[in-house]
Amino acid sequence: MIHILVADDDPHIRELLRHTLQTEGYLVSEAADGNEAATLLSQQVHLAVVDVMMPNKDGYQLCEEIRSSYNFPVILLTAKDQLSDKEKGYLVGTDDYVTKPFEPKELLFRIKALLRRYKMASLDKIVLNGTTIDRRSYEVHSNGKILLLPMKEFELLAQLASFPKRVFSRDELIQLVWGADFTGDDRTIDVHIKRLRERFASVEDFHIQTVRGIGYKLEALKQ
Structure with missing residues (x-):
């Protein structure tokens, strides 16, 4: 059973999410603040819905x-809808950002989409339309060709994909x-992203998008 952690200091929000998620067959654990939520992380959690403004440990700290x-x-x-707040959320590693008030059904759609993406991430082969990234062989199959990329380019592409x-x-x-012991600077990322874009310029299965002021994301294109 999929286990979802809900961390919010508002009991009404927790009750709403518990009802919505349990109706869909999910197992739900609740926490009223960041510290309580942190004690539940050792359980087998599959996804967390975390409020930003919580006592003791806020949502940014918990997400990090x-x-x-x-x-x-x-x-x-979060009740905030400022770009700077969203930027902070993405910088600490959130996968999605929902502004209160929200429609429970929309949040449910987002939860299901994220669970699908993370399930795909656990596979040895990542499929993006007609492109397949094979983690075992370190090969990329695209446009009927087998591409052998330099190791760091391959790992960067696989991470984004x-x-x-x-x-x-x-x-x-x-x-x-x-790795943590890397001594260069983050311009290395820009150089490798540029090379990946050049290699896959004729591929219409995905593109790597620059998120200004933050970093990058990969999007699979609709066929």
């Missing part, structure tokens, strides 16, 4: 903690692909 130690999607809930539409900051990509 989740991203540093766990691999499941996070949706931030594993989570379509998720925004990764340059610092995140450095950590995930090059």
Whole structure:
């Protein structure tokens, strides 16, 4: 059963989400603040819905903690709709951002979409329309050809393709692909992204989009 953690200091929001999610067959755990939510992370959580403005530990801090130690999607809930607030959320690693008040059905759609994406990320082969990224062989099959990319280009592409539409900051990509001991700067990411775009310029299965002031995301194109 899919286990969803709901962290919000508003009991009415928790009740609404519990009813909506349980009706869909999800197992729901609730937390009234960030510290309580953090104690539940050791359970097998598949997705977290986290309010930004919580006592003791806010949603940004909790999201950052989740991203540093766990691999499941996070949706931030907030009453704020400022671009700077959304930027902060994406920088700490959220996968999606929903502004209050929200429609429960819309949140449910977003949850289902994220669960599908993360399920795809666990596979050895990532399929983006007619392009297949094979993690075992380190090959990319596209336009009837087999492409062997330099290792870091392949790992960068696979990381972005594993989570379509998720925004990764340059610092995140450095950590995930090059590692914490990397001594260069984040311009390395820009250079590798440019090379990937050039290699796949004629491919109509996906594109890598620049998110100004934050980093990059990959989107699969509709066929």
